């Protein structure tokens with residue numbers, strides 16, 4: 001289980017997260033919703049260790065991880081699919097997948113066939129350069145690269161952004177399968193309400209660096225959430 005407790009995060013003098021708390025359970029999808037610039041990515045960066053928090057606790061599987069860097073968090077089973085995907089455009093699809101090996105011990109460095117079952121399109125493209133893939137294919141590659149690390153916590157930052165509807169559906173199916181397997185906690189940052197509603201076991205809506213609404217997905221009231229999502 002992930003427990004984020006009262007975290008504050010700053011960029012210089014500007015405070016991006018104010019006393020933010022969140023929990024995420026294994027076998028569940030926890031959605032973080034909100035408009036542009038309210039702090040969703042900052043929360044994802046705080047959880048994965050990309051940006052330090054100034055105060056508060058981040059506890060994963062009972063261990064304080066707030067002071068750990070991103071590599072140590074990855075070794076503790078935390079994987080991140082960043083906004084914008086961050087695919088290495090000059091590397092092939094296979095080489096991009098190999099970059100997921102970094103936190104793994106040598107004997108664990110294998111790409112499980114399940115990854116190709118989840119993303120059959122990648123199997124046909126292993127020798128293509130990352131930069132030659134469509135945006136949707138790059139997003140699938142970014143998720144696959146995160147799965148190579150066999151994470152127990154997967155943090156996805158806006159995986160549907162700028163992606164065509166057919167691939168959004170594929171990504172939705174993959175997240176559903178991962179949830180059903182029950183071995184992973186999934187934190188999903190999302191601006192696309194319908195996508196979040198279909199997947200959310202629990203949710204948190206952010207506004208100006210704070211969590212204003214949270215609860216179980218089944219109790220999510222569309223109007224209340226949308227009020228914080230429209231400009």
Ligand SMILES: Nc1ncnc2c1ncn2[C@@H]1O[C@H](COP(=O)(O)OP(=O)(O)OP(=O)(O)O)[C@@H](O)[C@H]1O
Pocket residue numbers: 011014016034035036037038039040041042043083
């Ligand atoms: N590296 C940075 N340096 C300074 N300010 C930043 C930095 N990254 C984000 N911010 C600011 O922090 C606030 C929260 O940004 P954040 O990216 O977390 O929001 P977001 O909800 O994820 O938005 P988006 O959907 O646009 O990514 C914004 O005001 C943003 O301008």
